[in-house]
Amino acid sequence: xxxxxxxxxxxxxxxxxxxxxxxxxxxxxxxxxxxxxxxxxxxxxxxxxxxxxxxxxxxxxxxxxxxxxxxxxxxxxxxxxxxxxxxxxxxxxxxxxxxxxxxxxxxxxxxxxxxxxxxxxxxxxxxxxxxxxxxxxxxxxxxxxxxxxxxxxxxxxxxxxxxxxxxxxxxxxxxxxxxxxxxxxxxxxxxxxxxxxxxxxxxxxxxxxxxxxxxxxxxxxxxxxxxxxxxxxxxxxxxxxxxxxxxxxxxxxxxxxxxxxxxxxxxxxxxxxxxxxxxxxxxxxxxxxxxxxxxxxxxxxxxxxxxx
Amino acid sequence: xxxxxxxxxxxxxxxxxxxxxxxxxxxxxxxxxxxxxxxxxxxxxxxxxxxxxxxxxxxxxxxxxxxxxxxxxxxxxxxxxxxxxxxxxxxxxxxxxxxxxxxxxxxxxxxxxxxxxxxxxxxxxxxxxxxxxxxxxxxxxxxxxxxxxxxxxxxxxxxxxxxxxxxxxxxxxxxxxxxxxxxxxxxxxxxxxxxxxxxxxxxxxxxxxxxxxxxxxxxxxxxxxxxxxxxxxxxxxxxxxxxxxxxxxxxxxxxxxxxxxxxxxxxxxxxxxxxxxxxxxxxxxxxxx
Numbered sequence: 001x002x003x004x005x006x007x008x009x010x011x012x013x014x015x016x017x018x019x020x021x022x023x024x025x026x027x028x029x030x031x032x033x034x035x036x037x038x039x040x041x042x043x044x045x046x047x048x049x050x051x052x053x054x055x056x057x058x059x060x061x062x063x064x065x066x067x068x069x070x071x072x073x074x075x076x077x078x079x080x081x082x083x084x085x086x087x088x089x090x091x092x093x094x095x096x097x098x099x100x101x102x103x104x105x106x107x108x109x110x111x112x113x114x115x116x117x118x119x120x121x122x123x124x125x126x127x128x129x130x131x132x133x134x135x136x137x138x139x140x141x142x143x144x145x146x147x148x149x150x151x152x153x154x155x156x157x158x159x160x161x162x163x164x165x166x167x168x169x170x171x172x173x174x175x176x177x178x179x180x181x182x183x184x185x186x187x188x189x190x191x192x193x194x195x196x197x198x199x200x201x202x203x204x205x206x207x208x209x210x211x212x213x214x215x216x217x218x219x220x221x222x223x224x225x226x227x228x229x230x231x232x233x234x235x236x237x238x239x240x241x242x243x244x245x246x247x248x249x250x251x252x253x254x255x256x257x258x259x260x261x262x263x264x265x266x267x268x269x270x271x272x273x274x275x276x277x278x279x280x281x282x283x284x285x286x287x288x289x290x291x292x293x294x295x296x297x298x299x300x301x302x303x304x305x306x307x308x
Numbered sequence: 309x310x311x312x313x314x315x316x317x318x319x320x321x322x323x324x325x326x327x328x329x330x331x332x333x334x335x336x337x338x339x340x341x342x343x344x345x346x347x348x349x350x351x352x353x354x355x356x357x358x359x360x361x362x363x364x365x366x367x368x369x370x371x372x373x374x375x376x377x378x379x380x381x382x383x384x385x386x387x388x389x390x391x392x393x394x395x396x397x398x399x400x401x402x403x404x405x406x407x408x409x410x411x412x413x414x415x416x417x418x419x420x421x422x423x424x425x426x427x428x429x430x431x432x433x434x435x436x437x438x439x440x441x442x443x444x445x446x447x448x449x450x451x452x453x454x455x456x457x458x459x460x461x462x463x464x465x466x467x468x469x470x471x472x473x474x475x476x477x478x479x480x481x482x483x484x485x486x487x488x489x490x491x492x493x494x495x496x497x498x499x500x501x502x503x504x505x506x507x508x509x510x511x512x513x514x515x516x517x518x519x520x521x522x523x524x525x526x527x528x529x530x531x532x533x534x535x536x537x538x539x540x541x542x543x544x545x546x547x548x549x550x551x552x553x554x555x556x557x558x559x560x561x562x563x564x565x566x567x568x569x570x571x572x573x574x575x576x577x578x579x580x581x582x583x584x585x586x587x588x589x590x591x592x593x594x595x596x597x
Contacts, residue, residue: 030378031377077441077442077444078441083376091437091438095437108442108445108447109442109443110400111447113391113392129400129451132450184363184365184378184383185391186363186364186392190393246380249580296581296584296585297380300370
């Protein structure tokens, strides 16, 4: 019988409206780099509410979804803006309840990572020797410290995370959802296996033959995946290995706008609510600018061409 | 090696931290000034050190500093790129000799807070100041064989008791890490822009060991909020070398890690592009080491 790959290609708007429902739990792949910004913008644009955002460390996606009032609960190790400044939107929500207070369940990066690992292998929890003796345990009742029943001493247990939906942004995918990640891998292999529904967003859709040439590079196999969306420059202003550098001035402008609630509201109007779709946003950023971000990356790294 | 004639306090701190990364160390690099310290160490005295970035990049060779722990240069020309859970497991397993972390508050036993400043009447859920949280700092403090703490010496930061214990030092004193089940060695020193503190082997308490040029013992004592002990053989820090300063300025040409990060000074995109491109083009990439 002839092989007929299931075509799972959908649009970004469709992926968000169908899979991100009010009150659901959500995770993104990547960590500070390669996070799916275009998805975060679309979630804000569709005004999703009461989401539980489960992450290791997150920058602008967390900031913008907090500013947009989409997140009710954070399960995270770190939320900030990193090298460009302060996480003003996170601070305003926690300190002043603007736009509203957040429920916070905190872990370390390893604790968060092990939660996705547990979720991915179907284990209820994972033990670790991180977290012990810290106030992460004091203020998060979901971290349990117990004696190892095999007698090695205290261990901290972290509960499995199985988000309702995860968006994993990758460099290359095929139409059925096989996905290659180049450079930094994040916790994506586990998030893709832990989540109930997975949408792969990619810089480029490539023929399945590209996967057969180098099967060790398939981080996410298609059977984990519900939908595929091709979104060039999806992570902008964050970087994607082999495709583009971080747009530092753009990040600084958003961070500067974030200093006041009025500032970030105006910024969201300009970059989210008054923008029709991702393609229009890319046009607004400017082809010349994006070409330069790509050039900076090409000067330093290119995905190796695999001969057939 | 010739000493640099002029340098900023951030650069002095960066150079001092870089010196702590030894040749053949496996060093875990967290966010902030450690990003430059690691690159400087490898480009100068420690070409065989392997830098592990939290995003999973191992042993990269690059022409600029990574701007985050997962930025593209963390895997450029790397020896390996592994998932986050894997690189952090390698640390828990004991492969990491040294981890470098920071915080907003530290106490006499080297316990760090990077989560919340409570303020008057504040609580964990409703703090005066919310900070980023642990990231991987708790994991480094728990499991690296030794940790180096990097902080600015400012009022309100060196406190009797941290508002929230994010990353464990020696907890409440000798034997407490072992009792809690922590496997890593705990803090080895605290590097600031005015002095270096070490920890007493017996009491596990932080004491003043090294002063920077032009700083007196009293300058330090009046900022630290507990009754600080001072080493009888107090010494003075080595200034950065010309080479260290040259490397720092080339790799962090925009000053993103070493200062100038005020969001008020918005660079135009074209400025950013031209400056950063010419900076990395001036750096030879030697992949033999």
